[in-house]
Amino acid sequence: xxxxxxxxxxxxxxxxxxxxxxxxxxxxxxxxxxxxxxxxxxxxxxxxxxxxxxxxxxxxxxxxxxxxxxxxxxxxxxxxxxxxxxxxxxxxxxxxxxxxxxxxxxxxxxxxxxxxxxxxxxxxxxxxxxxxxxxxxxxxxxxxxxxxxxxxxxxxxxxxxxxxxxxxxxxxxxxxxxxxxxxxxxxxxxxxxxxxxxxxxxxxxxxxxxxxxxxxxxxxxxxxxxxxxxxxxxxxxxxxxxxxxxxxxxxxxxxxxxxxxxxxxxxxxxxxxxxxxxxxxxxxxxxxxxxxxxxxxx
Amino acid sequence: xxxxxxxxxxxxxxxxxxxxxxxxxxxxxxxxxxxxxxxxxxxxxxxxxxxxxxxxxxxxxxxxxxxxxxxxxxxxxxxxxxxxxxxxxxxxxxxxxxxxxxxxxxxxxxxxxxxxxxxxxxxxxxxxxxxxxxxxxxxxxxxxxxxxxxxxxxxxxxxxxxxxxxxxxxxxxxxxxxxxxxxxxxxxxxxxxxxxxxxxxxxxxxxxxxxxxxxxxxxxxxxxxxxxxxxxxxxxxxxxxxxxxxxxxxxxxxxxxxxxxxxxxxxxxxxxxxxxxxxxxxxxxxxxxxxxxxxxxxxxxxxxxxxxxxxxxxxxxxxxxxxxxxxxxxxxxxxx
Numbered sequence: 001x002x003x004x005x006x007x008x009x010x011x012x013x014x015x016x017x018x019x020x021x022x023x024x025x026x027x028x029x030x031x032x033x034x035x036x037x038x039x040x041x042x043x044x045x046x047x048x049x050x051x052x053x054x055x056x057x058x059x060x061x062x063x064x065x066x067x068x069x070x071x072x073x074x075x076x077x078x079x080x081x082x083x084x085x086x087x088x089x090x091x092x093x094x095x096x097x098x099x100x101x102x103x104x105x106x107x108x109x110x111x112x113x114x115x116x117x118x119x120x121x122x123x124x125x126x127x128x129x130x131x132x133x134x135x136x137x138x139x140x141x142x143x144x145x146x147x148x149x150x151x152x153x154x155x156x157x158x159x160x161x162x163x164x165x166x167x168x169x170x171x172x173x174x175x176x177x178x179x180x181x182x183x184x185x186x187x188x189x190x191x192x193x194x195x196x197x198x199x200x201x202x203x204x205x206x207x208x209x210x211x212x213x214x215x216x217x218x219x220x221x222x223x224x225x226x227x228x229x230x231x232x233x234x235x236x237x238x239x240x241x242x243x244x245x246x247x248x249x250x251x252x253x254x255x256x257x258x259x260x261x262x263x264x265x266x267x268x269x270x271x272x273x274x275x276x277x278x279x280x281x282x283x284x285x286x287x288x289x290x291x292x293x294x295x296x297x298x
Numbered sequence: 299x300x301x302x303x304x305x306x307x308x309x310x311x312x313x314x315x316x317x318x319x320x321x322x323x324x325x326x327x328x329x330x331x332x333x334x335x336x337x338x339x340x341x342x343x344x345x346x347x348x349x350x351x352x353x354x355x356x357x358x359x360x361x362x363x364x365x366x367x368x369x370x371x372x373x374x375x376x377x378x379x380x381x382x383x384x385x386x387x388x389x390x391x392x393x394x395x396x397x398x399x400x401x402x403x404x405x406x407x408x409x410x411x412x413x414x415x416x417x418x419x420x421x422x423x424x425x426x427x428x429x430x431x432x433x434x435x436x437x438x439x440x441x442x443x444x445x446x447x448x449x450x451x452x453x454x455x456x457x458x459x460x461x462x463x464x465x466x467x468x469x470x471x472x473x474x475x476x477x478x479x480x481x482x483x484x485x486x487x488x489x490x491x492x493x494x495x496x497x498x499x500x501x502x503x504x505x506x507x508x509x510x511x512x513x514x515x516x517x518x519x520x521x522x523x524x525x526x527x528x529x530x531x532x533x534x535x536x537x538x539x540x541x542x543x544x545x546x547x548x549x550x551x552x553x554x555x556x557x558x559x560x561x562x563x564x565x566x567x568x569x570x571x572x573x574x575x576x577x578x579x580x581x582x583x584x585x586x587x588x589x590x591x592x593x594x595x596x597x598x599x600x601x602x603x604x605x606x607x608x609x610x611x612x613x614x615x616x617x618x619x620x621x622x623x624x625x626x627x628x629x630x631x632x633x634x
Contacts, residue, residue, distance in 0.1 A: 016490070016491040016492070017489045017490060017491055017496070018489060018490065018491050018495075018496025018497070020496065021489055021495070021496035021497055021551070022489055024551070024552050025486065025489070025531045025552070028524075028525070028526050028531055028552060029526050029531060032525065032526035033526070036325075286364065287363040287364050288363055288364050288365060289325055289326070289361050289362070289363060289365065289527065289528060290528060291325065292325060292326040292365060293324075293326045293327050
């Protein structure tokens, strides 16, 4: 594994990609998804973190800043630096943007110290996890509303690492029309972010879902992304057995723990099953490409 | 009909101009793709091309799933006739979904020449693993033939996965092909910083193409599509490789375009005389050994390569033929 002081992040050598090829593929992917759907514009939920910043840069590279609308959706406890970083991205890209506070929506449901919310008294004691998931789904709802008002498709910003371990909110941050970076591990997101010129401060800061003050991904999961990415790469992409993983230097306990996380999150990555009753059932024996002649927006 | 023994080109330098239509078909858009093919054929003719090659399923797009039956054509389809008419003075390899009289669907590639559909190759190997699901929607072809061509050299056509099986380029060359044409819809994957082009798929294909060209001492013409369908990006990188294994031309990755390249058929004759690999092939040896292997696999003959334990259970052990079998026996003897 490479660790150098000049790099703003640690990139395991086996995860290094050719960023020029990746940018080319992703650019064509973005343009193609829009063309096939009959759209020219996109909407992005911009958090100030590296994932959504990278996607914003890639979208602008592919279709220009005029076709990207960034929605910043802070909650009252969100870190001020998150919003500042998101605004830096907007300023450097020159895309349109707006701020939609989700505080009234989240507090309106769970309530505050001064007033009970729609969830009733029970909501007052809601856990951070529930609040975080709810906030992610409010952001999804706003992004999809802005999809209509701006006339753009919602671009996904989830990376491969968080999708595999299930560090996402179902129908929340994972909801999108298409995702350009969903096959990139976090380390590769960082490599790409440097390549496309995402501001250094965003690349260097500790990744966080920013669901509560001071939260960091790595603090919460007791892992570091370079180690987790390497583990997932060898275990999943390269199909190594537990014994082979141990020979690569991973502890069997960690491999098995991550295995459980990955298996336990399968439901988040798949379309919900439909009870098979009729002769032809979507996703089972009614199999069409997502876009085909006649499916373009009129 | 051209004669394939090489005498026709003896002592002359015949150049063939090949046009590679590295295009991005519209998925399911048969009519639109047909017009695009006609435009590209006209463009190739304008550039003096003798042969234009289109990618696998260029007329329909690749990830058809249940659309396959909706874009399928019988060989007498008027749309194929239109394409044939456009090839009155050049050759074209064009790929589409073919529906047979008994309603099987094939991934086919036709050689159109002199205004007619001269030959149809039905894809033999349908990948149904990893990201591929072709066997679910298509039938596999059962025949492999090289065909003479107005170009003055035999043509052998394979579709994508066909060239991931050693037998296909070899059989085509033994059957008289001097130009091996592979039409593909190859999805790019395995991005890596550690290889020459940054894409694992492209590296693998490049290795195969050079190897086949060298081992069959034939030109290899590889036309791969570009564009995006669903999650998949097709990577292009179409190539023409000389009988020496050297690259004559390589199209860029991911760019759509009509690329022309000239090849000299004299290179085939020269290489086949200098390096007479095809002359020295032993098809009768292959038939003999393949006959044995097929019989053993069908349990119609003792398996000469099974392990001693299995052999002891199933049948009296045959005389060891392979080095591996001899080695195992020696090891057994030493331990007892």
